[in-house]
Amino acid sequence: MDITRIRITAHAPGQDRVLTDEALGFLLQLHDAFECTRQQLLQDRRRRRAAFADGDSPRFLESTRRIREDASWRVAPPAPGLEDRRVEITGPIERKMTINALNSGAKVWLADCEDASSPLWRNVIASQVNLQDAIRGSIAFTSPEGKEYKVTAPETPTIVVRPRGWHLDEHRILVDGRPMSGSLVDFGLHVLHNADDLIAAGRGPYFYLPKLESHHEARLWNDVFVMAQQLLVLPQGTIRATVLIETITAAFEMEEILFELREHSAGLNAGRWDYLFSMIKAFRLRGPEFVLPDRARLTMTAPFMRAYTEQLVRACHRRGAHAIGGMAAFVPSAKDPEATERALAAVASDKAREAGDGFDGSWVAHPGLVETCRSAFDAVLGDRPNQLERTREDVPVDGAALIDLSTTEGDITEAGLRSNIEIGIRYMEAWLRGHGAVAIHSLMEDAATAEISRSQVWQWIHNESATADGRTITRERCEAIVDELAAGFDRNPGNRYREAIALFREIALEETYPAFLTLAGTERYLGDGAERPITGPIPVQERVAA
Incomplete structure (x- = not known):
């Protein structure tokens, strides 16, 4: 590959270790094969968004009815290290937080290059450096105060990396003057540098795929996996991916998404926060009946959210795929033990509901929540690694329930x-x-x-x-x-x-x-790669035009 077509416009510590000639050549092959399709799919998103603004609504696709009605197909069995996912911890791939996640006692660590990571160039590079060190057992950190952090857990979580979504460019890596896909950069660097070490450790290159809006976007990821495995001489099916169902359109294509990723599928996740964002974005101009109350009132017990999560469990378990629940975002504080106790009780109730609904595991954002989440799932799962046998055929496939916001309770305050x-x-x-x-x-x-x-x-x-x-x-x-x-x-x-x-x-x-x-x-x-802080007073009356 002619890597002279690539121009890198920024520099950060560790860059030479990450962006080797081999890595750049691999990224260039992925870019040339898939960039055109990515742009077409992003254009499809824009057309669909305009249709919603004009009054259209998402619906189950007639063109894929046969996939939903064919009861015979299943996704691949759980990959090594992904059989038991009862508690997953999420967070950015910062060095200290990486060590804390590895010591947390969770079954899975979602190493996040996307929503929990700011896309400064130093973060993009540091995330890849930290992943390499974590996988090779060499990661350590000393804080400015002199506190030392190292991995001490006898068993560390299975690592699952979340690359950036299809809509995000990596504008510091240009090919023929145009930016690469942030998705392919995050994916490609991780799988190239770490797949062999992960496999040798009895795991594999596993991913969480964010922001998908259709099964066509899942098909693109599957094509990427197939090509990457061919180029790296990995058996097909080595790469596995869990898809975050966090857009309203994806909620109407859950089984189709599983179908497209069959041999590479590791299940679906109820990405509750982005899902709410997607609902608001899709219907923001559709009138008062689509206006939701205060964010704090938008719990998982709201009828439209219950419909979404229960239909997700049904779709997954019909096809032998894991269903992973949503985020518990509370941060425990020793300074306010009473508030912490109340919040932990709410987290325990939320996780007990998920386990009771059939989810196989769930997310937490802080190590202090791992035991609360684990206890809730232990009470339902016992010694079983999951509850894939609960197919939830009692749940109706109801498209109207997914977009009916009329029964959502609460005020705007x-x-x-x-x-x-x-x-x-x-x-x-x-x-x-x-x-x-x-x-x-x-x-x-x-x-x-x-x-x-x-x-x-x-x-x-x-x-x-x-x-x-x-x-x-x-x-x-x-x-x-x-x-x-x-x-x-x-x-x-x-x-x-x-x-x-x-x-x-x-x-x-x-x-x-x-x-x-x-x-x-x-x-x-x-956009220009600038990462310099801005100092000085805040101009209270300043106005900025769009």
Whole structure:
């Protein structure tokens, strides 16, 4: 391969170790084979999004009815290390957090290159370095205060990597002047550098696939897996992937997605936060009946969320695939034991519901939640690794239930509005500094939860929604809240609140609705590879046009 076609526009520690000539040649082969299809599928997304805005609704596909009605097919049996997934811990591939995840006692560690990782170049490279060191047993870390971190657990979790979604470019690696797919960069570097070591350790190169919107996008991933295995001389089926069902369109194609990935499938996950974001995005202009209450009220017991999760378990277990539950985002705090006790009880109840519904495991965002999640699933699973035998044929396949928001209970409150604005700005400020998972008010916020926050504000404004006190939510009202909050934000050296506030105004308060905050933020603030902090006071009255 002619790797002189590739131009790398940034540099970070460890880059020479990661971006070897062999790695660049491998990425170039993947790019040449699949970039055209990726762009076509992204165009399909845009057309579908426009159709929803015009009044169309997602539905089960007539063209794939035969796949859903054929009861004979199954996905491959669980791969080594993925038989028992009762508790999975998620987080960015930062060095200290990698060690904490490996010591957590979870069955699986979701090493996240996507929603929990800010796409600064140093993070992209460091994630790959840290994965290599973790897999080879050489990872260690010493904090600035001198505290040493190392892996001490006798048994570490199976590593499953989440690459960036199909919509995200890697603009620091250019081929013929155009960016590579962030998905293929994250996937390709991991599988090339680590597949042999993982297999030798009795595991394999496993992935979580985010943001899929159709079975055609799953088919593209399957084609990528087939080609990668051919190039690396790996047996077909060595690569396995769990798909996050976190878009409303994917919820109508769950069995088709499993079908496309059959020999590479490791199941589906109920990506609850992005799923809520997808619902709001798809129906944001469809009137008051599609307006949801405060984010804090959008629990998994809401009827449309119950329909989504139960139909997911049914689809998975009919086909012999794992069904993995959603995120518990609470961050325990020794400073507030009473609040922690209440939150742990809520987490235990949520995980008990998932286990009772038939899920085979679930996610947590903090090591302090691992035992709570494990206990809930132990109570149902006992010594069994999973409950694939529970096919949930009692669950109706009901498309109307998936998009019926009319029975969702709760109000829009002043506190909920202020919380969305505060979380949106605080998260994006941390994201611009390179932190993709941030504890805010005892909850682990990532890009998905920030997307909900900013999307609700946009939807409430454009539907002239009112808070429980009867006041209409307007742009001017939200601007006043932004100004009030801005005056109280920390102004420590290195903060990026100036840009975060401008970005929030662009993605939540302007007339145009950007599809993803990560796209808007990258294009406006990270597109040139700049990672310099912005210092100085926050201009309370500054306005930024879209």
